[in-house]
Amino acid sequence: MNIFRRKKSSQGCIVVIGTHVEALSQALLPQAQSQKLALYQVSHSQQYNTLHHEALNQLTSVNANLIDPKAMVQLFKKIKQAGHVVELVVFQPATPIEIASTDLTPEYIQQRWQDIGLSAITIAQHAIKSMLPRQQGKFIALGSMHASEPDSGWLADGALQAGNRALFQSLAREFQPQGIQCCYMALSGWSTENMQTAQAIAQTCWHIYQQPRSAWSQELSLYR
Template sequence: MTQKCSAVIIGVGPEQGLGASLADFFSGKGLHVFIAGRSEDKLHKLTDKIGQSGGSATPVVADATVELEVAHLFSKVRLEGFCVDIAAYNVDSNIPSPLLKTDAETFTALWRQNCLGAFFFGKEAVKAMKDRQKGTLFFTGATASLRARPPFTAFASAKAGLRALAQGMAREFSPQGIHVVHTVIDGVIDGERARIRFPDYVKAKGKDGLLQLDAIAETYWAIHQQHPSAWSHELDLRPFKEPF
């Protein structure tokens, strides 16, 4: 019996956010999407939207930093008879904090959300994909994955850890047919978070000065479609006018 295909996305928040946009896009490509996050209301709202567009989704309330909850997410995928074609770790928690004002609680929280949760998610995704020797595992990174700048040193250390995790997993599991990808989002995403927190910055960037959600989702899908003889492990995405 052929299994139905699915995408599993954790870190799904507002409708105008990357997690939601990935879910909507993958659903439009015919995958059933399992969407996970901490806000039940947001998950159900997105599930309804996807259903109205002709797709299908299953909402799962889960905290990426709790190993049992991540395991439960993938257990639900198995119990509903789906294989995992795509898994995306999209948790991105950032707190600006000068180093001498950064306490252990803040430093550890950022590491748990941006790195430890990715470890839990990545392990479960690989377990779900290894028998078929097929699937794409995305880890969403940031500019800070490559360089640390104050007041985001704690965040950068966590994102650098995420990048190292992705590298190690790619080297270990690519020969088994699992495509592990680390994406560096080098710029600000044009979503709800940016428009609420720094509207003046959004306005100053002008047309196409921010990363567009659909454009990012299209790139993720294109990477998923790559032939195994020419896989990308790491790529960076930025607006054409963004300095780097």
């Protein structure tokens, strides 16, 4: 069965994309259903340079290599071919990890850069491109308080998150005049296994989605 099959009319959709996004996708599902929005759950997997997907519980589950530009081109192309227009993208990078500076290695930094920074850049390029023809859409990135408040043990992830924060500040300035809201959500911490936390994040994402243009937020902080 082709779950990306074209529909007769366009339907809005939410794309939850990143690492371990299952809990956040489930938390956003009731809002998507209430507004008749399709929901895509896109999980990072370096095993898939293209797409591996299946229909599951009224959402479309997709595995893709988020740092591969070709995979991102294919993802948003397939979403369009299915008759869906992207209204909201929520990017959840790899969960922050506390690690002593003395334990950092070049290999670790490289892997974390791919999971946090490079994936944000690759996704942003293609998500925003899909929104520009309609001059409408919301793009939210989950981030960390350590992006602006570095602390011992969190310096590596803090530096990478500071890069994402700066990226989203630039995206907001460039694309807000074109109808695209880009927002960085700084979190005090999150657990992909904690549904209560996922629901709080989902509620905040939905609040951003519903903001009128005159009240757009470019950055929010969420404490747990």
